[in-house]
Amino acid sequence: MAADILSALEMLLSIQNMIAIFAGVAFGVFMGAVPGLTGTMGIALVIPLTYAFEPITAFALLLGTYKGALFSGCIPAILINTPGTPAAAATVLDGYPLTQQGRGGEAMGMALWSSVIGDVISTIALIFGALLLAQLATKFGPAEFSMLVLFSLTIVAGVSGDSLTKGLIAAAFGFIFGTVGLDPMMATPRFTFGEITMLNGISLMAMLIGLFAVSELFIQAEAPLSEVKKVAVPKAKVSWKKIREKLPTIMRGSAIGIVLGSIPGLGATPSAFLSYSEAKRGSKTPEKFGKGSLDGVAAAESANNATAGGALIPLMALGVPGDVVTAVLLGAFLIHGLAPGPQLFAEHLDLVYAIFIALLIAALMLPVIGLAAIRLFSRIAMIPRYVLYPVIAILCLLGVYGFNSSPTDLWVMLGFGVLGYGMRKLAFPLAPMMIGFVLEPIGEQSVRQALTISSGNWSVFVSTPISILFLVLTILSVAFITRRTINDRKGVQA
Numbered sequence: 001m002a003a004d005i006l007s008a009l010e011m012l013l014s015i016q017n018m019i020a021i022f023a024g025v026a027f028g029v030f031m032g033a034v035p036g037l038t039g040t041m042g043i044a045l046v047i048p049l050t051y052a053f054e055p056i057t058a059f060a061l062l063l064g065t066y067k068g069a070l071f072s073g074c075i076p077a078i079l080i081n082t083p084g085t086p087a088a089a090a091t092v093l094d095g096y097p098l099t100q101q102g103r104g105g106e107a108m109g110m111a112l113w114s115s116v117i118g119d120v121i122s123t124i125a126l127i128f129g130a131l132l133l134a135q136l137a138t139k140f141g142p143a144e145f146s147m148l149v150l151f152s153l154t155i156v157a158g159v160s161g162d163s164l165t166k167g168l169i170a171a172a173f174g175f176i177f178g179t180v181g182l183d184p185m186m187a188t189p190r191f192t193f194g195e196i197t198m199l200n201g202i203s204l205m206a207m208l209i210g211l212f213a214v215s216e217l218f219i220q221a222e223a224p225l226s227e228v229k230k231v232a233v234p235k236a237k238v239s240w241k242k243i244r245e246k247l248p249t250i251m252r253g254s255a256i257g258i259v260l261g262s263i264p265g266l267g268a269t270p271s272a273f274l275s276y277s278e279a280k281r282g283s284k285t286p287e288k289f290g291k292g293s294l295d296g297v298a299a300a301e302s303a304n305n306a307t308a309g310g311a312l313i314p315l316m317a318l319g320v321p322g323d324v325v326t327a328v329l330l331g332a333f334l335i336h337g338l339a340p341g342p343q344l345f346a347e348h349l350d351l352v353y354a355i356f357i358a359l360l361i362a363a364l365m366l367p368v369i370g371l372a373a374i375r376l377f378s379r380i381a382m383i384p385r386y387v388l389y390p391v392i393a394i395l396c397l398l399g400v401y402g403f404n405s406s407p408t409d410l411w412v413m414l415g416f417g418v419l420g421y422g423m424r425k426l427a428f429p430l431a432p433m434m435i436g437f438v439l440e441p442i443g444e445q446s447v448r449q450a451l452t453i454s455s456g457n458w459s460v461f462v463s464t465p466i467s468i469l470f471l472v473l474t475i476l477s478v479a480f481i482t483r484r485t486i487n488d489r490k491g492v493q494a
Helices: 002-012 015-033 039-050 055-072 074-080 086-100 104-138 142-152 164-178 204-221 240-245 247-261 268-282 294-318 324-335 342-347 349-382 385-404 407-425 431-453 458-462 465-493
Strands: none
Touching (some): 002 349, 015 039, 015 055, 015 349, 039 324, 055 104, 055 324, 055 349, 074 086, 074 349, 086 104, 086 204, 086 268, 086 294, 104 240, 142 268, 142 431, 142 458, 204 407, 204 431, 240 247, 268 431, 294 324, 294 342, 294 349, 385 407
8 A cells, every 4th residue: 555655656756747736726726716617618628638647647637727716706795706616505504694794705705725625635535435435325226315305305494594494485486496407217398488408407607607697687776876885895805713613614514515525326416515504504593594694604615625635535446427527537447448336446546646635736726726716706705786786697697608609598588587686585495496307307307216116105205214313313303493493583582
């Protein structure tokens, strides 16, 4: 093992590879910070440039891009209420309210260091637990996924604000929108109204930007010009004392990100929302969540970045991509003549260790590049809003159209913008709709597959220890939520 590590260090530690990691992280930060651009798109753009590179140089560049994009989606989420990546929708819930309170720099500082800590922890987990966690991930079948989704639905209560009823209604609408497209079992069109571009379902990016960014544009359009002022954002500075206070939240978020990231098909968005919900559930001041809580930012960002190491676990150990990004990375492995899985560890162990070390170096470069990016993008908030918001509108149009090159997505974005505006006016929370939309395809397919396999026998959902565990956790969560709701009502009546 020591010989393999020394060989890996010799392979990796060159000026060319360090530049590749730095350039990858910087490019990834840019891709994640611009709404409509994503890490997946960034990696897809970089892959053709790596054809002539040595494998380790290629993966240094690609994995650096992956790491940078995961973090930087929080920058526009915090500054202008526009998530740069789908997972950053959870960061919006407290990040943007903190900016409105003049604490945007503090929020971005907390997001940066939570991301770095979550990133490092997940990389260490990847190094020492890849095979173990990959074996756990393979035990998740349709029944286990079904129970996991059922447990994840308790997140709705954590992000529903003051009204659980409105949160459940919003989540139900998210489920309905999630059914648009091809039936996952029969491949028949559903609710597409004859529109071919809707066969793949509603674009997550169009929905995300419509709900959060376009609805915010409508809200801001109501403000008289006399009330529109320049807003200065302080530097991204957060005290080490506050970071230490949030460490339990960051550690819990990192664990959630690693575990959910290692389960193929989930990814960063459910991880960020589940971590956010668990942080609120365990907080002594849950009423601050959604109104500007650093715990909310720390929970979402630590889980978001921790999914990087988690998603690479099944890819590296089993050759099974954990999400869309790692599916693209799988293509990069194959292009360079490498087949991820047990054979990779047996035949190219020095390369595997070199990739692990490159991941750690990328995580340690993130604070330097992240702080520079935050200082650069913070200047956005100093632009008068009557100039800034028209520019944001143009970026929304370009971002949504560029994501799929589909004019239909522009109408979808506008429709969700109007819907989001109406929901905000009526005090309906937006996050539960996002959660319902993200979980519906996973949940529906898992439930139907489980029932098909068991010939309609519902006992399949309690047939394994993992599914029973998630069912028990769901019951305990519902009991906790019910008790808290009753206590809150008694407090109001008193």
